[in-house]
């Protein structure tokens with residue numbers, strides 16, 4: 777498995793111990809250059825690792841990166857791996873997932889998303905300083921839970937063409 781860590785968040789949750797920096801364009805540019813250089817330097821190791829072809833992009837919050845940056849990183853990796861993965865996962869924050877973003881992930885070849893919801897209770901989300909926006913833009917949640925969340929946001933079912941998690 778190849779794991780790519782995206783060390784950026786738009787804000788920090790109180791409970792979190794993962795390494796992350798506040799999202800800023802300058803840091804993202806430096807990070808991208810560093811990851812590209814590391815990919816080149818570790819190309820033989822990456823090839824060996826792919827006996828089980830799994831790509832996992834975690835963080836941080838990968839979904840705060842602009843699609844073009846994520847595209848460049850995965851294209852560079854595909855130059856080494858061939859880009860054919862048995863499983864390709866990206867972690868996302870529900871606030872970032874619009875229909876357009878979901879379509880972008882699908883086009884990228886993502887077969888699985890890991891969506892950090894943590895809680896549907898706004899008070900719980902508040903004490904953990906969890907970014908939640910208005911829950912108006914996300915595609916959430918599932919056809920089995922059609923009721924709106926208690927603070928009045930809207931939930932929607934995932935489009936049927938999107939791959940389902942396990």
Ligand code: SF4
Nearest residue numbers: 785788789792835836
């Ligand atoms: S968004 Fe995720 S990675 Fe960022 S601080 Fe919160 S839990 Fe940690």
